[in-house]
Amino acid sequence: MARPKEFDPNTALGKAMELFWRKGYEATSIEDLVTHMDINRGSLYETFGDKQKLFLACMDRYCNGMAASRLSMLDQPGPVLDTIRRFIRGKLQMALADPTRKGCLIANTAMELAPHEKEIRERVASALGGLEEAYYQVLIRAKKQGELRKDQEPRALARYLTTMMQGVIVMHKAGTTAEALREIVETGLAVLD
């Protein structure tokens, strides 16, 4: 009869995600992971496969969290564009509340690994596409409710908003002040006016 695991794979995966998110892929060693996840290296390999498979699982875990976050913030009553403004300002607040300035795992990975790893590039593109699609669906409603001008294209705006927030993440990691970041976001949101 098999001995049950002494660790919870899901909890361990969450811890691995935190570490990869903060340090990146290359700078995170198996030793780092084993210590942070509080499991032994044999269990890590048996449960997750290898370092890259673990990383991919972490990206999935992160994207699941993002998807839930989008659902809870975009499906809200009131003026549609305000929904987007609140969502984006909320995202900025969350980033500003993070003293380690680890940014977004997807953006981090886009920069570090996407140009070199096809499977990772596809995962990143899929994640960004999901975020863009969420904006798009909301902007379509905004268009229908007359909140957008004729020349304001939902798809273009959705892509733009996704991109702008990536830029905010880069500036945040570079050390830009909270005040400056808020100003940048407000300036960028002017595209919706």
Place this chain on the structure above:
Amino acid sequence: MARPKEFDPNTALGKAMELFWRKGYEATSIEDLVTHMDINRGSLYETFGDKQKLFLACMDRYCNGMAASRLSMLDQPGPVLDTIRRFIRGKLQMALADPTRKGCLIANTAMELAPHEKEIRERVASALGGLEEAYYQVLIRAKKQGELRKDQEPRALARYLTTMMQGVIVMHKAGTTAEALREIVETGLAVLD
């Protein structure tokens, strides 16, 4: 009498910069550098110090190139805002012409190392500040010539433009198409309208 070096330190530095720019800091080994720079490891250490000092020298080299590029594109005649538009579109063109999608060394470094390395964070902030300042000087002229509305703040717009381009870099590395990137940039430039 000393034997002269068989390699040109400036040429070697340029090659190191290319490699760090493409692969990042952690993923680039001394072996990679030695091979790519076409010098031997003793010369690398004797000339540049160590890996991190070499990296910092590469950042300086990159920033010098950026500064020259800004000068040559921002000081131009004609409507001032068009100068910025051309500069940004030119930057996008340069990025799109790069099959390796290596992005911008400053943005890459902001994401990979800035949160963890104080000196690197300062260098990154300085570089981004220089770019922002260039936009700012041009936007002040635009304001004076009546090309900006009263509510359009040069400093806010300068920060915003710097940020938006970081976002474009992330999306480019993530695999976004040229068409989509052009649309994003045009949408983002609408803030200047």
Place this chain on the structure above:
DNA sequence: TTCTTTCTTGACTGATCGTTCCAGAATGTG
């Protein structure tokens, strides 16, 4: 030609890398 200084070549060091493997422990059924 000799001598001094510096360069190149590449071996070497100690540490760490990702991954595999083994001994002993723990689990639960028969």
Place this chain on the structure above:
DNA sequence: CACATTCTGGAACGATCAGTCAAGAAAGAA
């Protein structure tokens, strides 16, 4: 209690890491 199966702990493997060092080569002045 015995047994089969799985888990934990952590050593070990082969490779690579950043950085150091020694032998021999090259340069040019005396």
